[in-house]
Amino acid sequence: MTDADPVRLYRTVRLIRRFEQRAVELVHGGQIVGGIHPYLGQEGIAAGVCAALGTDDVLAGTHRGHGHVLARGADPARMFAELCGRLTGLNAGRGGSMHAADLSIGVLGANAIVGASGAIITGAVWARRRQGHDTVGVSFFGDGAVNEGMLLEAFNLAALWRVPVLFVCENNGYATTMPVAGAVAGSIAGRAAAFGIRAVEVDGQDPEAVRDAAAAAVDRMRAGGGPELIEARTYRFDAHHTFEHAVRLDYRPPDEVTRGRARDPVHIQGERLSDADRAAVDAEVEATVDAAVRFALDSPEPDPADALTYLYASGMTARTGGG
Amino acid sequence: MTDADPVRLYRTVRLIRRFEQRAVELVHGGQIVGGIHPYLGQEGIAAGVCAALGTDDVLAGTHRGHGHVLARGADPARMFAELCGRLTGLNAGRGGSMHAADLSIGVLGANAIVGASGAIITGAVWARRRQGHDTVGVSFFGDGAVNEGMLLEAFNLAALWRVPVLFVCENNGYATTMPVAGAVAGSIAGRAAAFGIRAVEVDGQDPEAVRDAAAAAVDRMRAGGGPELIEARTYRFDAHHTFEHAVRLDYRPPDEVTRGRARDPVHIQGERLSDADRAAVDAEVEATVDAAVRFALDSPEPDPADALTYLYASGMTARTGGG
Amino acid sequence: MPRLSYRRALTRALADELARDEAVFLLGEDIQVGASLVTTGLAKRFGVDRVRDTPLSEQAFTSFATGAALAGLRPVIEFQIPSLLFLVFEQIVNHAHKFPLMTGGQCAVPVTYLVPGSGSRTGWAGQHSDHPYSLFAHVGVVTVVPATPADAYGLLVSAIRHDDPVVVFAPAGAMDVRDDVSDLEPVPLGRGRIHRFGDDVTVVAVGHLVHDALAVAEELADQVSVEVFDPRTLYPFDIDGLTESVARTGRLVVLDDANRSCGIAAEIIASVVERVRLLAPPRRVTRPDGAVLPFAPALDRAVQPSREQLATAIHLTMKDSS
Amino acid sequence: MPRLSYRRALTRALADELARDEAVFLLGEDIQVGASLVTTGLAKRFGVDRVRDTPLSEQAFTSFATGAALAGLRPVIEFQIPSLLFLVFEQIVNHAHKFPLMTGGQCAVPVTYLVPGSGSRTGWAGQHSDHPYSLFAHVGVVTVVPATPADAYGLLVSAIRHDDPVVVFAPAGAMDVRDDVSDLEPVPLGRGRIHRFGDDVTVVAVGHLVHDALAVAEELADQVSVEVFDPRTLYPFDIDGLTESVARTGRLVVLDDANRSCGIAAEIIASVVERVRLLAPPRRVTRPDGAVLPFAPALDRAVQPSREQLATAIHLTMKDSS
C-alpha cells in the first residue's frame, strides 16, 4: 500500500513545513494560546512513515505532534482550528496542540506525556487485529522517550505478543535541553534489539529513505514478523517549544544549529521534483494553508457552558464546582 | 574483601535453608501471620553475592527477601522476631517478611514491590560515594522484575552515571505462575547489555560460582567500571508463597520440580567440606536457629497504642481515626 | 436459595460478561491459573486469548487496555495488590480518564480495574494493605466498593458495561462473605442502598465495614435506632439517597477504611452539611491520617476503624444532640 | 524594600539551602539550563554534580532520591508538570512515605518534590493543568501550597529541612506575584496565616486563590467583613488556627482549585463542622468533580473556580444565616 509518489511525499513535507511556520506566527500573534512544540526540520519522518501506511492502520504521536496528524491526512483547517481552540477543531477545541486526534483516520492522538503512546497503540493494534483487521500501528516518540520505563515495557509487550507496531524514534539529538549522550546509556536501536525487536537507523532528513525503511518494516510486520523500530536521525530546526522564543535557553552550539539546519527535508525531497511540479505543489500548499488559517480564525469558539461536555463518554455528568 | 572460605559460605547457605524451613513451620503454626515467600533453593545466590561484599556496601532485596538479609549478616533471632511481629524484630515488628531491613549493616530492606529496589540502591550508592565511602551496592530481583519499567529506568541511570551497582537477577524460571519465556522478550542478560551494563550468567545453585562472579564484578566496579548484572539461574524449591500450601495452583510440571530440586545449593556447597566440618556447621546452625526461634517467640509484641510511632521520622504525629 | 461467596460472585460476573459480550477480555498477572482465586476456571472456559496473563509490566498493560478500549474492546484488568494502582495512576488518571474530553468526544475508554483483596490482608504489611478508593473519587474515575456478594456481582457487571473507566475495590474483609442470593442482576452505578432502617442516626459504611456497621447497629438496637447506608459507588456518590436518609435521622456518622484527610468520609460529611442541618455534629471513624499499616497483627488492627470506635461515635453523636 | 517575585523566591530558597547544607542537591529535567526559570544560575554556582540533569526517567530518579535520602542526603526534585506526580505516585507514596514506619524507625526520607507551575497554565490543556495536592494530603505526605513570595521562600526552605517527604506546589497562577519582602525566613510547616481579618465569614483560600479571595474581600468590603485564611500547608492542616477563625466568624467558605470530591475543601469543611457550630451551612467553590481542563482558554477558565463564584457563595452564606 506504500505510496511511492515523490510528488505527494513532497507535498506532505511541504504542507507540514508551512503549517508549522504559520502556527508559529499564530502563536506570536496570540491566536494560538499556550504555544506549540514545532515539528520544523523533522517533517520527513512523519511524511515518510505515513506514506507506508494503509487506511486500516493507526498511529499515536507526541507533544511535537502536528506532523504526525497532518501526514496521516487530517484536515489542516480543522487542525488549525484545534490549535486556535475553535469548535470546528479536530477535538472541538478541547485538546489543543498536544492532544490533536482524529480517530476517524486512525490518529489516536498526539500525547503530552513522553513515552505514553507505545503501549496504547500496542493495545489498539492488538484489538483491531482481533476484530479481523489487518492493522499495523505506529508509535512516534523522541529520543528522550527511550528512557521512560513505560515505553520499554511496551517494547516487551509488543514483542512478546507479536503485535505489529512500528516504533519510530525521532532522534533529534535532544530531549528539551538534554543531549542524547547525557541521557541514553547504550544505544537507542540496541534497546529495541534487546527485546528482540528488529531495529534500523535511517536518515530522518531524507523522506524517501524513511518511507522505504517504513515500507519494508510494514511489509514484514504484515507478514507476521512482530514489532520493529526505526531510529530516524533528525534535527529540530526551531525551539523545543515556542516558549523559548521569548526566553533564551543556552544549550545548542550555534554552529551545530547551522549544520543541523543545512540538511532540510523540504529541500532534499524538493530536489527530486521538476521545478514545475515543485512550484505547483508549493502554490497549492500555500492556498491550502491560507484557507485553513482563515477557516480556523473564522470559526466560533466553544461555549464555556459546555466546558465539561465530553468529560464522560457514558453521558454521566459531573457535579460542578460553584458554591 | 571477598570471603573465600568455603566453610563460612556453606554456613550461610545452610543457615538460610534452615531458617526458611523453620519459618515455613511457623507459618503453618500460625506464629507467622500472612505467610512468606520462601527463599528455599535460591540460598546460594544471596550467600555467594554477600561473600563478595565489604562492610561499607549496601543491598536491597525483594519480597523473597529473607536470604538477602541473613546472608548480609543480620541477626537470625531478630529476623525471626520480625517475622513473628515482635518488638525485638529488626523493624520492631513493623515490617514483617517483605520489609525486613537492617540499615546498620547496609540492608536497605526487602521490598514488596517488584522492580523497586534498583533505583533506590543506585541513589544510596551514589550518595555514599559522594560522602567519601568506597561503597558498591547490590540490587536483588527476580526474573519477573526485568519487565518492570522502573527497573529498566534504573539500569539506565546507574549505567549513565556509572554508579557501581551489581544487579543480581535471580532467575528461578517463574514470576509467580508466569514462566520466563511467557514474559521476557529477548533475554535477561541482553536487556542489561543494551544499557551498556556488563552482564554474565552464572549457575545460581553453585554458591562458589556465584561468589566468584560477584567478586569479579565488585572488583571491576570498585575500579570504576560502572554497574554490572549477574543472571543467576536457579530454581524455587517451594511455593511462590506459603499461601500455595493451602491452595494448589497448577503451573509447574512435577518432573520439572523434581529436576529443579535435584541441584541443591546446600548439597553442592556441603560436598566441598569435610564431613566433620559439615557436621559441625550443621549443628551450630541448628543451635542458632533453635535459639533464634525461641528468642522470637519469647519476645513481647508491640503495644497497639504505638501503632503509628514511626510514621513520621520528623516526629510529626498523625491525627487518629476515631470518631 | 443458593449461597454464594463474594469471591465467587466476582467470578460469576466475569464469566457472565465474557459469555455475553465478545468484546470483553481479561488481563492480569497469574489470572490463567487464578492466583487470586477470582478468575479460577475462566481461562479454560474462554481461552487464554481472552484471559491473558501478562508480564510484570503494569504500566504497559494498563495502557494496552486503554488502547484496546479505544479500538472498541472492553478490557477488565485484575490487579493483585491495591498499591499497584499507584504504579498505574498516571495511565488511568492522565490517559484513560482524560481521553474522552481531550479528544472532544471522539472516543470512549471502557476499562474495568478490579482489585480483589483491597485493604488490610492481615500480615501483608505496609505495601499490600492500602485502601486508596478516595484517590479515584477525587480524580473523578467511577469508583465502586461492593459490600455483599449480590452487589459484588451486580456492580462488577455494571462496571464492565459502563462506557467510562471504573475501579472496583473488592475488600479483603468482604471476600469471604456469603449470602443467600436468588437472582443475580446488574446493580446500577451511583445508587446507594439502605441495609437497615433506623430513626436516630445514619451510619454510612463503606465496603466490608457495612457488615461491622450492621453488627454495631444490632448491638445498640435497644439504645439507639441506627440506619445503615451503603453508598456502594463512591464516585459518583448517591448524595440524594443519603440526603433523604440523613434528613430523616438528623445525625450522621461515617465509617470508612481509608485515611482520614481528604477521604471519602470527609466528602460525605461536606456534601451532607451543605444540604442538611444536623442535630449533632457529624462524626467519622476512619484510618488515621497518612496511615501505613504496620505488620504486627495487633498494630494492623489498631490502625483500622473498629466496631468499638463506631459504637462510641454513635453514642457521642446522640449525646451531643440531647 | 526589595520587590521579589514568587519564582525568584523559590530560586533564592534553593540557593540558600544549597549553600547552607552540603547534603542538599537538586535533581530534575533541564534544571541546569533552568527551563522552568526556577533553577536559573544554580548549576553555575553549585556545580552540575549538585544540580543534576536527569534523563526522562521520573520513576527511577524519584527512587534514586529516596535512596540518596536513606543514605543521608537531602534531595530536591523539580517536576516539570504536575501530572508527573501521577507517574511517580507509587515511588513517593508506597516507598518514600512508608519507609520510616515499615523499617521501625531505622531511617528518614527527607526528599522535597517541587512542582513549579501547578494548576492551569492557560493553553497547556488536559495533561498539564492538574492541581493534585489533595491526593498527597490524603496519603499523608506533607503538602505545601504557598501563595506569596515570602511564603514560597519560607515554606520551601522548611520543606528541604524537614525530615519527611514534602511536596511543594507552586501554582502557575502565583508564579509571577511580586511582593515587598524585607527579610526572608523559614516558615513553619503546618501553620496557616490570616491575610485579612474579618468578622462575618472566614474564606479559606488555597495557593494562588488567596489573591482572588483578597480581591473579592475588598470588593465586598462595604457589605460583608471577610476574613481570609491561607492554610499554606494542606497536610498537616492548621485546624487549630482555622477553628479559632471560624469560631469568631461563624461562617465558612472554601475556595480551592482542586476537584471537588474528596478534595481539600471537603476536608476543611468536615474538620470544621466536627468542631464548630456554624451560623450557616458551609460552602465550597472548587473545580468540578473529575475535572479535565479543556484546551480552549474560555473553557479552561470556566472549569477553574472564579471570583464571581466566590462572591456568590459569600452572599448566599450570609443570606442563609440571616
Ligand SMILES: Cc1ncc(C[n+]2csc(CCOP(=O)(O)OP(=O)(O)O)c2C)c(N)n1
Ligand atoms: C513523562 C514526561 N516527562 C517529562 C515531560 C516534559 N517534557 C515534554 S517534552 C520533553 C522532552 C522530550 O524529548 P524527546 O522525547 O527527545 O522529544 P522531542 O521534544 O525532542 O521531540 C520533556 C522533558 C513530559 N511531557 N512527559
Ligand SMILES: Cc1ncc(C[n+]2csc(CCOP(=O)(O)OP(=O)(O)O)c2C)c(N)n1
Ligand atoms: C510491581 C509488582 N507487581 C506485581 C506484584 C505481585 N507479585 C509479587 S511477587 C510476584 C512475582 C515476582 O516474580 P519474580 O520477579 O520472578 O520473583 P520470584 O517471586 O520468582 O522470586 C508478583 C507478580 C508485586 N509485588 N509488585
Ligand SMILES: [Mg+2]
Ligand atoms: Mg528529542
Ligand SMILES: [Mg+2]
Ligand atoms: Mg522468578
